[in-house]
Amino acid sequence: MLMPKKIHHCVNVILVWISIIFISSYVAGQPGPVKNGHFENGVVVCASAYGAQIGADILKQGGNAYDAAIATQLALAVVYPQAGNIGGGGFMVARNAKGQIQALDFRERAPLKAFRDMYLDSNGAADLHKSQDGVLSVGVPGAVAGIFGMYKYARLPFEKLINPAIELAAKGFKITAAEAALLNRFKKDFERYNDYPVAFVKKTDWQQGDLLIQPELAATLKKIRDQGASGFYQGETAQSLVETVTASGGIIGLKDLDGYQATPRTPVSFDYHGYQIISFPPPSSGGLLLAQMMGMIAPFNIDTMGFLSAKAIHIMVEAERRAYADRAKYMGDPDYFQVPEKELMNQHYLAARMKDFNPQKATPSSAVNAGNVYEHNETTHIAVADNQGNLVSITTTLNGNFGSRVVVKGAGFLLNDEMDDFSAKPGVPNMFGAVGGVANQIEPGKRMLSSMCPTLVLKKGQPYMVVGTPGGTTIPTSVFQTIVDIIDYGKTPGQATEAPKFHHQWLPDQIMLEDGLPVAVTDSLVQMGYALKTVNGIGRTEIILFDQKAGGKASPGKIGMQAAADIRGDDSLAGY
16 A cells, blocks of 8 residues: 555654654764673674664664664774775675575675786795785775675665764764774874875874764765765776775776676585574685584584583684684685585585594694695674564674775775785785685685674574674684584573683694683693683674573563673674
């Protein structure tokens, strides 16, 4: 039945006023982070309290999980510039209310003028400065194409999803202490790579509560609102991007931008102790690594070994070591390299990989090669669920903090430094210490290998968990540990995010771990032969868990949503 014009007009006016009220509340002040919560109707978990609240408000206004995820991602491009972006890329795994699964690849691509040895000097040595900083490190952005690829599953007008981000960019938002410190830390880089004024630099140091205003970014977002994806990949914005890059020796052209498309993929799906795990396939290594690691530990009944015990960590680390050895040899962009996905996930193959596992001793990485088959820490994750059964898990990135540190002149957005995720030279580690070979060598138009691991978990075909994290090459191991903590050890989302994380990636041959493990555990690991390296933080995991307890006293027995935002940053959640 069609709505009469007068009523339709009134509804639109009401929606506009609701939007204005919500937007005004965002600009008014910095909301405090919320780390844990129980919800019945929907929840958003992400790196910023602004982003979470905007996404939750979209749910309250009748949007579904896809709407909320888009609005949150756009907001993060404004309020979380170190990783939230329109100048980078990422991956989405989602499940709609009908139970259909989508996997969308909007990873950056190598420019058409890129070539295999572009980062080698005259002596054949890799010049990683060129792949990690400045205009030559920039891949062709995919984030905006990804947003419009997701939008086909949304229900609200696009302007409703992007207007909060535009308002925050135009009027500004109050930064946190952590954000102020980060902006101050990278001030010299911003000045080095931009010979024009940028919003991230001011004469005095940034302080908590300062207003970060980005009028040029607001103007770019308005173009995207009014013109769709062509407002980014064509016209003034595209021209500004190309001119900014080429003026300093970069190689992205208008043809690169005009030809970019997001690509649907078939997700990685596997069983773990009766749960269906769904994650992202190549060109991300995340899903395959997760499948391999969980497949390798499945026969060991790790739930009987004690939470964070030396014995359990030993088994998990040895699975990680072997999976990352396979990553270096076999994983890359499937459009350019035949990735043996089925073989790498085969249970017989995984059992063979653990055949030389010694329960009492670490296996040196020098003795572990890839099997025989017949990332920077500034990524950001969004987890969303609604009351209709829609689940969205998105991980996006610029790669390093603030990406290349190059801001598009006149357009106000940061560009990625994703070219470092290629193998500049076989065996030479990138900024995360990851090595690779032919599978991930540079080729024109190719997508660089990623570690992002947006993941869904189903229990008897029904929603059970939405999980993901930033963290470069530590992403798959953090997701791995989180799922094990919840499924095998019965931990709550809050307990799982707070648990100290550990990580092994084959090379370098060491366990990276956070403070918090008992001395007896770390001593046992050293006695087994492990080299330990303590780090400040591994990952920032965002979790939504469906269970009857989450329904609360008001709705006993009802399946609700229990969510947690990681304690390691300003991460936050919001729902209702």
